[in-house]
Amino acid sequence: MRxxxxxxxxASVTIGGKKTADIKQGLLILIGIEDADTKEDVDWLCAKISKLRIFGDEDGVMNLSVTDVNGDIIVVSQFTLHAATKKGNRPSYIKAAKPDVAVSLYESFVQCLKNETGKPVQTGEFGADMKVALINDGPVTILIDTKNKE
Known part of the structure; x- marks a missing residue:
């Protein structure tokens, strides 16, 4: 998982002209699932993100998690995170999991975040054409791949 x-x-998500998710301070998480991903990847990534200290404390040091700041969360599925661009100019998505595998792992990830943070987690719609708007604070952007845990 990436x-x-x-x-x-x-941040917000709009689908077909209708806003389906809308948050203030918090995290926008784009999640890509590949064929090799398992429930173990879901659990590891969920625990890592829920405890990730990327919000400023009273001294401005990134020392607080999304839970510590009572932040909101939006999760958006994005198979293009597994784009292979080594050959040619047209990305290949051969590693991206098909919906029959990806949907259950995506839903499991969202549920895990709800459980870990004790907060509702807003989402996009799996497979939909979404318009994602955000104001990146910092900017702070972190990339995590469960295949690079060590």
């Missing part, structure tokens, strides 16, 4: 975690002062 995740792009962005610390935001606000």
């Amino acid at each position: 995740a792009v975690i962005q610390r935001v002062s606000e």
